[in-house]
Amino acid sequence: MLDRLNIVKQRFDEVSDLIIQPDIIADQKRYIQLNKEYKDLKEIVDKREEYILLTGNIEEANEIIEDGSDDEMVEMAKMQMEEAKEKLPQLEEEIKYMLIPKDPEDAKNAVIEIRAGTGGDEASIFAGDLHRMYTKYCQSKGWSVNVVDFNEGTSGGFKEVIFEVNGEDVYGTMKFEAGVHRVQRVPQTETQGRVHTSAATVMVLPEAEEFDVELNMSDVRIERTTSTGPGGQSVNTTYSAIKLHHEPTGIIVSCQDEKSQHKNLEKATKVLRSRLYERELQKKMEADSAKRKSMVSSGDRSAKIRTYNYPQGRVTDHRIGLTLYDLSKIMDGDIQKFIDELQLVENTEKLKESDVF
CATH class of the missing domain: 1.20.58 (Methane Monooxygenase Hydroxylase; Chain G, domain 1)
Incomplete structure (x- = not known):
């Protein structure tokens, strides 16, 4: 040693x-x-x-x-x-x-995207619950959370919400949250008291620095529109919202959170750069997955990773088979136990593969 x-x-x-x-x-x-x-x-x-x-x-x-x-x-x-x-x-x-070699991406800030999946209004409400859970967790770590764009659900929550998190080792901590999260509970609109299953998809991208990925702005079509949602009359009548179309890849990024068009453009560009960077990392991960099979970081966005069962008050992480009967605390942002266990599994996998000892 x-x-x-x-x-x-x-x-x-x-x-x-x-x-x-x-x-x-x-x-x-x-x-x-x-x-x-x-x-x-x-x-x-x-x-x-x-x-x-x-x-x-x-x-x-x-x-x-x-x-x-x-x-x-x-x-x-x-x-x-x-x-x-x-x-x-x-x-x-x-x-x-x-001494295990560190992933250079782990130290980066992160862009997190939550999208309501199957389950209609209930899925949007659940996406809102996940956003609240992550916001509370990030704030408990002393990280800053800024919403980039959102599309509210008709009965509350979000059809989609994108936010950036800045702090120390954010991506290395939050990357395990990527995947499909499933909720089992009785929706507020359910009159028969039946338990419904809904889902939301979480994406976690490492925030790319300018030097991480080449972004040619001549490839980007910028669309300026009026903002929607809350914010008062001035927000809804001025052309402050930004939509970026990256022509080579077809990626579209919107930002309407700020009153300033310049700030919205800055935020949207940051997200676009991160999505392009994530595409590169995804290709690398797919190539690597042929060599190694990881339990916790397969990169498969369609993988069901966690179930939140309200009637039983439990949350189960399917990757490591961990069930915690502390649902209310978890939904209040207390997800550290899951993250610790997932990091431990990843480090153990890396230790087996590495030539450290």
Whole structure:
């Protein structure tokens, strides 16, 4: 393990030197990449120091015990060794997972799209419930949430809602939410008290930086329209809403959240860039899936990933077979348990595939 940690330390020293070079500082793309690498490596280097200290304590205690000339020192050494040996397995496990190669997309912000699926008005209401759940979760993490575009359902909720989330490691946390979410409950409009099944689809895209994907604006047709929905008379009469048509791919992105046309254009462009970037990643993932079969990140948008059963008060994640009987808290944004378990499964899969150990 120490050999691997020493290689990391060597790279950390190289990066530490590189990020203060004027030519690197002048190259924004390279500087951002190296700064992120520096931060990631520093966490491992700190653990390396902890590991060296702990193994050093064990060696030192062993020498004192073997010498055996001072009974009091031997007793202290035995306590020191016992304490260090208790901590070592946990530390080694932490380091093992830290050494797994990270997906560079995980550190990015995310664009999340929720669309009502089968189930009519009830599906729209459920899409609204999911939006509220994610908003509450993201806010609890200290992330900012901004709506880009929405299409309200006739009985509440959303037929479609798109929002961006900014913060630390957003995509790496939220990517597991992509897929079909199913709800089983008695709709408000149901007079017979029968349980209906509805669904909503969630897409999670890593937010692309300008340098991540080439977007030629000459390929984009910009349509300016009046906004719909709430916002007052001025919003509904001025041409502030933006619709972008990307001619080569047929991708269409709308944004009407802001009163300013310029801000709507900025937001819509960001979403378009992210969708183009996601297309590239999807192709890569499809190529990779021929080599590896992942339980939690297949990239299949049509895969049913989770069921929310209201009569039984349970939520089941079908990818890992985890059921939690805490539906009201989960719908209030407490989804961390699912995310932790999904991340653990992904890391375990990566550990098996990697040549870390």
